Amino acid sequence: MNDSVLLVIHEGIATLTLNRPQQGNAIDLPMAQALLKAVIACDQDSNVRSVVLTGSGKLFCAGGDLDAFVAAGDAIGGYLSELAGTLHLAVSRLMRMGKPLVVLVNGPAAGAGMSLSLLGDIVVAAERASFTPAYGSIGLSPDGGLSWLLPRLVGLRRAQEIILLNQPLSAQQALADGLVTRVVDGARVQMEGLELAHGLAAMNVAALGQVRRLLLETHAASLEAQLEQEARSISTLASGSFVREKVAAFVEQRIHKNNKESSHG
DSSP states (O other), X not given: OOTTEEEEEETTEEEEEEOOGGGTXXXXXXXXXXXXXXXXXXXXXXXXXXXXXXXXXXXSBOOBOHHHHHHHGGGHHHHHHHHHHHHHHHHHHHHHSXXXXXXXXXXXXXXXXXHHHTXXXXXXXXXXXXXXXXXXXXXXXXXXXXXXXXXXXXXXXHHHHHHHTTOXXXXXXXXXXXXXXXXXXGGGHHHHHHHHHHHHHTSXXXXXXXXXXXXXXXXXXXXXXXXXXXXXXXHHHHTSHHHHHHHHHHHHHHHHHHHHHHHHO
16 A cells, blocks of 8 residues: 555544645545555454545545646546546445445545545535536546436436536535535544544444445335345344344343332332
8 A cells, every 4th residue: 555545543443544635635546546455454354343534635635636647648548447447446345335434525625536525424524625526627527426426415406517517516515415414614624523433433333334235225226125125134233242232231221210210109
């Protein structure tokens, strides 16, 4: 893994940091490869219970590295195919891993950076963050899952307006449109994100993974198919030690409370 993506694991929280601040954390092929490797490590490490994705410096991510596009010359088509393909493997793993994802948008997110910023189960944006499709500015179409994610978050008509007109959104506009979960002062983004990540890590991660899967599949499934998946999921989870211990503790607490109320009655 190169230094363009930093991975730190502490107390069950894996923090992935896009780390090319001098380039606005713009994505080139080595960075996409590093992100994929880091994401696979988070997915496969049983000690990781929640994942945080953020950027270093003033930007979250400026999108694709245009200098690398120019350097590719006539081979740009092949280069972008490899770049997008590698990035998409990382995006798919982030979306499908059985662990919750918190995204901390510390600054502007553009192009593929906007795509990455929307992947979280919880998305916390700094007040100075902004979200810009950017693809139209250089005559490209979206990658990183933006054309899949955005309509699901804001509806087709709004997604068309944002992408086709290359419409930038402030953090508050993104909040109003449902792109982010909350907006906080820039100095509080990291603290807020880590609090959320620790809260998620303390929950039944297996259940959170099932919730992620169920929500991800809901648009493609019929009601009956979704009901069947819900039934299978909840019955499987109920057999685990986490649920059995929590249920037993809840019942014991209720019995103790009822006995206490009866003795005072």
